[in-house]
Amino acid sequence: MVDDVQILQPREVPLGGPRAMTVRRTLPSRARSLVGGWCFLDHYGPDDVAATGGMAVPRHPHTALATVSWLFTGEIEHRDSTGAHAMVRPGELNLMTAGRGVSHSEFSTPSTTVLHGVQLWFALPGHAVDSDPAFDHHVPEPTYVPGGIARVFLGELFDVRSPVVTHALTGAEILLDADAETVVEVPSGHEHAVLLDDGDVSIDGTPLEPGELGYVGTGRERFRLISRAGARLVLIGGEPLGEQIVMWWNFVGRSHDVVAARERWMREIGEGVPEGEERFGPFPEGQPAALPAPALPGGRLRARG
Numbered sequence: 001m002v003d004d005v006q007i008l009q010p011r012e013v014p015l016g017g018p019r020a021m022t023v024r025r026t027l028p029s030r031a032r033s034l035v036g037g038w039c040f041l042d043h044y045g046p047d048d049v050a051a052t053g054g055m056a057v058p059r060h061p062h063t064a065l066a067t068v069s070w071l072f073t074g075e076i077e078h079r080d081s082t083g084a085h086a087m088v089r090p091g092e093l094n095l096m097t098a099g100r101g102v103s104h105s106e107f108s109t110p111s112t113t114v115l116h117g118v119q120l121w122f123a124l125p126g127h128a129v130d131s132d133p134a135f136d137h138h139v140p141e142p143t144y145v146p147g148g149i150a151r152v153f154l155g156e157l158f159d160v161r162s163p164v165v166t167h168a169l170t171g172a173e174i175l176l177d178a179d180a181e182t183v184v185e186v187p188s189g190h191e192h193a194v195l196l197d198d199g200d201v202s203i204d205g206t207p208l209e210p211g212e213l214g215y216v217g218t219g220r221e222r223f224r225l226i227s228r229a230g231a232r233l234v235l236i237g238g239e240p241l242g243e244q245i246v247m248w249w250n251f252v253g254r255s256h257d258v259v260a261a262r263e264r265w266m267r268e269i270g271e272g273v274p275e276g277e278e279r280f281g282p283f284p285e286g287q288p289a290a291l292p293a294p295a296l297p298g299g300r301l302r303a304r305g
Contacts, residue, residue, distance in 0.1 A: 005206035006215040008032060008193070010043065021052040021115070026195065026213040028247065033305045035193045035215060036238025037122040037169055039065065039247055043195060043211060043234075045116030046073060054108035054115050059290040061265045061280045062098035064129040064245075064252040068171060069094040069106075070153065071117035072197065072232065080104035081281050084135035090117075091173075093138040093153040095164060099124070099131035101261070101279040105287060118195070118234055123245050123252050123305075125167050138164050147180025147227070155238065157184070168239035176201065176227040184235070185222045192216045192223075192237030199231030244303035249293055256300045262293045 008031055010024035027033070027041040047054070055076055069076065069088045076088040080096055081103045088094045088106075096104060108115050124131070140151040143160045152160045155170030162171075170192070176182065176199070186192055193215045194201070196208040203214045204223050216223050218240065225233070243254070251258045264279050269290040275282075283290075 004217060004220075005203045006031065006217075007206070007208065008213040008215060010211040010213070013042070015042070015044075015055070015057070021047055021055060023119075024211050026211075028304075032215060033247075034123070034241055034245075035191055035236055037125065037167055037241045038120060038193070038236045038238065039123045039245065039252065039305075040119075040121035041195065041213065041236070042119040043197065044118070045114065047115045049074070049108060049112055049115055054112060055106055056108070057106045057291075058288040059103050059105045059283055060250050061101065061103045061261070062250050063101050063258070063261045064098060064124050065121045066095060066097040066124060066166075067104075068120040068122070068154070069117070070120070070173065070234070074112040074115035074117070075109040077107050077109055078104060079284060079287065080133075080135060081278070081283050082133050082135050086135070086137055091139065091151060093136070093140065093164065095136040095138070095154075097124070097131070097134045097136075099128070099133045101264075102133035103280040103283060103290070120171070120236065121252075122166075122169055123241060123247075125241065126243055126254065128167065129254070136164050138162060145174070146182040148174060148176040148182060150174045157186075157235070170235065170237040172235045174225070174233040174235060176225065176231045176233065178230045179228060180230070181224065181226045183222050183224050186220070186237065187239075188221045189218055190237050190239050191218050192235060194225070195234040195236075197232040197234065199227060200229050201225055201227045201231040201233060241305060244305045246301045246303050248301050254303065258301060259296060262296065265293055
């Protein structure tokens with residue numbers, strides 16, 4: 001911790017099959033599990049799709065969380081069990097809320113040559129974990145801020161409010177010019193983090209390296225971003241969740257009982273369940289085979305946060 005800014009280092013994680021695309025994960029980490037309700041941050045690219053194979057993630061399940069797809073370059077085709085079929089494009093928000101259960105697939109499109117962006121999850125608060133699954137799409141307008149441009153895709157920042165309804169969360173892409181300095185005003189009871197994608201930036205004098213996530217705790221009403229060469233940033237934040245969560249594979253829950261979600265998923269993609277009783281379906285026919293859940297670790301899953 002330097003000047004009240006905690007630096008979270010990325011770790012490389014393979015995503016996909018034998019020619020796995022590599023992502024850089026900063027949430028969750030041993031040092032921090034949550035930023036507000038945000039519980040997961042993968043940062044990838046710019047990747048040459050011809051070399052990495054791009055993104056190829058067949059149908060898989062989620063519970064009690066929401067996924068946020070945000071691209072800088074490329075295009076991803078999204079399908080899910082709410083019936084949504086959408087393209088993820090740069091500067092456009094795709095938000096999928098799992099609630100009690102959803103399944104989806106993500107494949108980079110044949111026309112994509114370079115893939116670059118972030119994948120984020122936030123944990124739903126306890127009162128919303130059994131809500132209906134849903135899908136939202138939003139294209140935020142660029143907002144001019146001192147020294148750059150911001151696209152606020154969730155919550156409120158720089159006097160701009162996203163129309164997408166969420167649970168006390170903020171998310172934005174910020175592009176800073178060279179020799180830029182801007183002040184970010186935030187609610188004092190919220191916590192925030194800034195991912196440096198490219199370029200250089202310091203948060204109240206604490207510098208970040210590309211791929212690092214700088215965490216700013218509660219109790220501050222503003223913090224200052226300074227860039228000498230220009231930068232692309234992703235800012236996330238929100239009111240502290242105030243709950244511990246269990247996060248295992250693609251499931252979020254509140255206890256070891258997430259194993260029941262795993263068992264249900266395996267049953268649905270195996271022997272099946274009567275039509276209309278699917279927790280994670282239905283799903284369009286003719287798609288690649290669904291991903292089976294990995295084996296559970298020994299012992300009970302522990303809550304954190």
